[in-house]
Amino acid sequence: MAEVKLTQLDKSYDGGKTFVLKNINLHIEDGEFVAFVGPSGCGKSTLLRMICGLEDISGGLLELDGERSNDMPPNERRVGMVFQSYALYPHMTVRENMEFGLKLAKADKAEINRRVDEAARILQLEKLLDRKPKAMSGGQRQRVAIGRSIVQEPRLFLFDEPLSNLDVSLRVQMRQELSRLHSKLKTTAIYVTHDQVEAMTLADRIVVLSPLADGAESNLEQVGAPLELYHNPCNLFVASFIGSPKMNFFRATIVEPGQKETRVKLECGTELRVCNDTRNAKSGNKVTLGIRPQDVLNHEEADGAENCITGTIETIERLGNESFIYLNHPDIHEAFIARVEDSQRRQPGAEFHVGVPAENCHLFDASGVAFSRTRSPVFD
Numbered sequence: 001m002a003e004v005k006l007t008q009l010d011k012s013y014d015g016g017k018t019f020v021l022k023n024i025n026l027h028i029e030d031g032e033f034v035a036f037v038g039p040s041g042c043g044k045s046t047l048l049r050m051i052c053g054l055e056d057i058s059g060g061l062l063e064l065d066g067e068r069s070n071d072m073p074p075n076e077r078r079v080g081m082v083f084q085s086y087a088l089y090p091h092m093t094v095r096e097n098m099e100f101g102l103k104l105a106k107a108d109k110a111e112i113n114r115r116v117d118e119a120a121r122i123l124q125l126e127k128l129l130d131r132k133p134k135a136m137s138g139g140q141r142q143r144v145a146i147g148r149s150i151v152q153e154p155r156l157f158l159f160d161e162p163l164s165n166l167d168v169s170l171r172v173q174m175r176q177e178l179s180r181l182h183s184k185l186k187t188t189a190i191y192v193t194h195d196q197v198e199a200m201t202l203a204d205r206i207v208v209l210s211p212l213a214d215g216a217e218s219n220l221e222q223v224g225a226p227l228e229l230y231h232n233p234c235n236l237f238v239a240s241f242i243g244s245p246k247m248n249f250f251r252a253t254i255v256e257p258g259q260k261e262t263r264v265k266l267e268c269g270t271e272l273r274v275c276n277d278t279r280n281a282k283s284g285n286k287v288t289l290g291i292r293p294q295d296v297l298n299h300e301e302a303d304g305a306e307n308c309i310t311g312t313i314e315t316i317e318r319l320g321n322e323s324f325i326y327l328n329h330p331d332i333h334e335a336f337i338a339r340v341e342d343s344q345r346r347q348p349g350a351e352f353h354v355g356v357p358a359e360n361c362h363l364f365d366a367s368g369v370a371f372s373r374t375r376s377p378v379f380d
């Protein structure tokens with residue numbers, strides 16, 4: 001098991017001209033399951049490869065169990081890596097694939113058998129040990145790839161989008177298997193994914209990365225427990241990345257700043273009360289108001305009710321247990337989506353009044369930084 005510490009870690013190309021990762025600071029505790037999420041191209045795989053030694057570190061410090069490891073050869077890091085492509089040897093059976101690395105390392109035959117049998121038991125591959133990869137499903141192949149890592153008894157698991165090649169139902173099943181595996185082995189794990197749902201369901205903590213912007217000090221946006229990021233995103237990037245469907249964002253202005261409560265006005269003129277601490281802001285400041293589709297109330301019969309935004313229904317997605325109403329509103333950045341339980345009586349073209357509880361609102365300043373919530377569910 002391992003503790004991983006990254007201090008001001010950088011990755012640049014062209015002799016320091018092009019940065020991909022900048023100023024990454026992170027302390028992963030022994031036994032933790034941490035997910036790196038972010039859009040494609042933001043540097044997740046690069047960061048993972050720097051930790052396992054497949055990619056040079058341009059600047060900063062990597063410590064494994066307190067030991068400086070920037071230049072440690074990959075095979076000495078005792079790290080198990082599982083990729084999206086399973087990279088199994090097609091001409092070898094499951095058993096041969098799993099024992100290959102140990103044989104190379106000239107491990108004792110009895111010890112090899114013990115480890116392979118143990119991994120096969122954990123991953124429920126016992127009946128497949130004599131099969132070749134082509135006679136197995138994607139999920140089974142990925143289990144073999146994980147098994148190949150397990151037998152090495154690494155102190156740290158690194159997963160790079162291991163479930164991306166699987167269809168949806170298998171992905172959900174494998175997610176649960178990975179969860180179970182982690183609670184069994186308790187080996188520190190870092191899991192890269194662009195899928196925030198995967199990160200939310202698997203990880204103890206999530207690290208949100210963004211594509212490095214010109215002049216930005218870092219592209220590490222926020223680190224926190226899944227629900228912490230969901231309820232208290234520190235900026236617009238995290239707020240729009242975590243949660244599905246995405247948070248709704250409205251252009252607004254502060255009317256009356258305050259420590260516990262703030263009055264804001266949308267450009268359409270609608271005034272709202274929100275529970276955000278804006279005591280350091282001024283009346284007239286431009287802000288963005290955020291509200292999740294799941295956090296609204298249906299005010300259909302309450303035209304003119306307090307804290308209400310009115311839009312026109314564009315489309316309705318009826319999913320059975322719930323419906324998502326897509327609304328048009330002049331001040332919205334992208335779509336305005338409201339989750340409701342029943343939508344039988346609603347039709348496109350009709351007006352729809354969306355209740356926006358003050359304590360459910362998020363508020364961001366002109367640079368996208370969140371004002372803290374004064375009645376956030378996490379702290380209530």
Ligand SMILES: Nc1ncnc2c1ncn2[C@@H]1O[C@H](COP(=O)(O)OP(=O)(O)O)[C@@H](O)[C@H]1O
Nearest residue numbers: 013014018020039040041042043044045046047
């Ligand atoms: N040799 C290189 N020179 C410049 N940029 C590179 C080089 N190799 C990779 N990159 C850039 O690094 C970025 C991060 O890639 P990657 O870590 O694969 O992202 P992710 O895994 O988040 O999708 C990409 O935008 C890619 O263009």
Ligand SMILES: [Mg+2]
Nearest residue numbers: 044045046160
């Ligand atoms: Mg990648």
